[in-house]
Amino acid sequence: xxxxxxxxxxxxxxxxxxxxxxxxxxxxxxxxxxxxxxxxxxxxxxxxxxxxxxxxxxxxxxxxxxxxxxxxxxxxxxxxxxxxxxxxxxxxxxxxxxxxxxxxxxxxxxxxxxxxxxxxxxxxxxxxxxxxxxxxxxxxxxxxxxxxxxxxxxxxxxxxxxxxxxxxxxxxxxxxxxxxxxxxxxxxxxxxxxxxxxxxxxxxxxxxxxxxxxxxxxxxxxxxxxxxxxxxxxxxxxxxxxxxxxxxxxxxxxxxxxxxxxxxxxxxxxxxxxxxxxxxxxxxxxxxxxxxxxxxxxxxxxxxxxxxxxxxxxxxxxxxxxxxxxxxxxxxxxxxxxxxxxxxxxxxxxxxxxxxxxxxxxxxxxxxxxxxxxxxxxxxxxxxxxxxxxxxxxxxxxxxxxxxxxxxxxxxxxxxxxxxxxxxxxxxxxxxxx
Numbered sequence: 118x119x120x121x122x123x124x125x126x127x128x129x130x131x132x133x134x135x136x137x138x139x140x141x142x143x144x145x146x147x148x149x150x151x152x153x154x155x156x157x158x159x160x161x162x163x164x165x166x167x168x169x170x171x172x173x174x175x176x177x178x179x180x181x182x183x184x185x186x187x188x189x190x191x192x193x194x195x196x197x198x199x200x201x202x203x204x205x206x207x208x209x210x211x212x213x214x215x216x217x218x219x220x221x222x223x224x225x226x227x228x229x230x231x232x233x234x235x236x237x238x239x240x241x242x243x244x245x246x247x248x249x250x251x252x253x254x255x256x257x258x259x260x261x262x263x264x265x266x267x268x269x270x271x272x273x274x275x276x277x278x279x280x281x282x283x284x285x286x287x288x289x290x291x292x293x294x295x296x297x298x299x300x301x302x303x304x305x306x307x308x309x310x311x312x313x314x315x316x317x318x319x320x321x322x323x324x325x326x327x328x329x330x331x332x333x334x335x336x337x338x339x340x341x342x343x344x345x346x347x348x349x350x351x352x353x354x355x356x357x358x359x360x361x362x363x364x365x366x367x368x369x370x371x372x373x374x375x376x377x378x379x380x381x382x383x384x385x386x387x388x389x390x391x392x393x394x395x396x397x398x399x400x401x402x403x404x405x406x407x408x409x410x411x412x413x414x415x416x417x418x419x420x421x422x423x424x425x426x427x428x429x430x431x432x433x434x435x436x437x438x439x440x441x442x443x444x445x446x447x448x449x450x451x452x453x454x455x456x457x458x459x460x461x462x463x464x465x466x467x468x469x470x471x472x473x474x475x476x477x478x479x480x481x482x483x484x485x486x487x488x489x490x491x492x493x494x495x496x497x498x499x500x501x502x503x504x505x506x507x508x509x510x511x512x513x514x515x516x517x518x519x520x521x522x523x524x525x526x527x528x529x530x531x532x533x534x535x536x537x538x539x540x541x542x543x544x545x546x547x548x549x550x551x
Contacts, residue, residue, distance in 0.1 A: 156455040164339030165420025170293045172227040183231035186313040197243040206260040229268040230286035233278045279447040280418040301339035330381035338421020340370035345428035352469035364481035375492040417444035430467035435536040497534035501527040
C-alpha cells in the first residue's frame with residue numbers, strides 16, 4: 118500500500134555499511150556526544166511532529182490561501198481545479214511573497230502547508246488520476262509556485278509536498294490550541310482530525326483517516342525518541358539498570374506506534390477501493406529540479422521508525438535502507454540534524470547489550486527487534502494485499518513509485534519489503550552473543 122514504507126527514485130546517500138552484528142564493542146564507552154543531546158532537546162515533547170500545534174488562521178491576505186482548499190474539493194472530484202486555482206491566484210496581492218517576511222515562523226509553516234496543498238491539487242487537477250498525468254510537468258500559476266518555492270527554501274525543505282507539509286501541519290484537535298506548545302501524549306484516536314481536506318464525501322473521510330494514521334503514529338513515536346535517547350545515554354554511562362529500563366520503554370513505544378498504524382490500515386477502516394484509486398496515487402508526486410525528481414509524501418519519512426532502527430542498530434542497507442536515508446531530505450532541518458547526530462551512535466545500544474548488558478537487557482533488546490520484525494512482516498503482507506486490489510486495471514502508486522495500469526506489482530512490493538525484514542531480523546542476538 119506504499120505506507121509507511123516503500124521505494125523512492127531519489128538518489129540516496131551511501132547505505133550504512135556495517136554488517137549486522139558486526140559492531141565493535143567499546144569496553145570503555147566514550148562520553149556521549151553533545152550533538153545528539155543538543156539536537157534532541159527541542160523534539161523530546163513532540164517527537165517528529167511540529168513543536169507547536171498547527172495554526173488554523175492567518176493574518177490579512179494570507180488567509181485566502183488556506184481558505185481556497187476546501188472550496189476546491191468538489192471540482193477536484195469533478196471537472197478539475199486548475200481554472201479555479203488560476204483565477205484565485207490572480208486576485209492575490211502582487212507582493213504577497215514579500216509580505217511573508219513579516220510572518221512568524223508558525224504562520225509561515227501554516228502558509229507553506231496551504232501552498233503545498235494547492236500545488237498538490239494543481240499537480241493532479243482531478244481524481245481519479247489519468248495515467249498520462251504521472252509524466253506531466255504542469256504550468257503552475259506563477260504567484261502560487263513563487264510563494265511555495267520561497268517558503269520551502271526558507272524552511273530548508275525541497276519544493277515538494279511531503280509528509281510534514283501535507284499531514285503534520287494539517288491537523289487540529291479540540292484539546293490542543295492552535296499555535297500552542299503541547300505534548301504528543303495529548304493526541305489520541307478521537308481527538309485528531311484533518312484541518313483542511315481536499316476531498317469530499319467518503320473520499321474525504323478516507324483522507325482524514327489517512328492523516329490520523331500518520332499523525333497518531335508519530336505522536337506515539339515521541340516515546341520511541343525518548344526511550345532511544347535514554348538507551349544510548351545508558352550505554353555510554355555503562356548503567357545496566359538504566360539500559361534495561363530504556364529498552365523496556367522502547368519495547369512498549371514501538372508496539373504503540375505499530376498498533377496505531379495497524380488499527381487504521383485494517384481493511385474495515387481504510388476502504389481499499391477508494392484509497393487505491395482516489396488517495397494513494399496522488400502521494401507519489403514531485404517537481405522536477407534539473408534532472409532530479411523530488412518525490413512526494415511517503416511513509417519512509419515517518420521519523421519514529423527511523424529512530425527505532427537507529428536505536429536498535431538496524432543497518433540502512435539494500436534498496437529500502439538507501440531509500441530511508443534519502444527520505445531524510447524531506448524532513449525539516451532540525452529533524453535531519455537529530456538523525457545525522459544519531460548516526461554516529463548507530464550501534465552503541467546493541468554493543469552495550471552484547472558486551473555488558475544483563476539478561477533483562479538482552480531479553481528486552483530481543484523483544485524490540487522482534488517488534489520491528491513483526492511490524493514489517495505484517496506491513497509487507499497488508500501492503501501487498503492493498504496493491505493487489507480487485508485485479509482491475511487501476512493506476513495506483515506505492516508511495517513514491519508509480520505503477521502502470523494493469524501491471525501486477527504486489528510481488529515487487531513484497532520483495533522490496535522482505536529486504537528490510539531481513540535487515541531487521543539480522544539484529545537478533547545469537548546464543549553465543551548473549
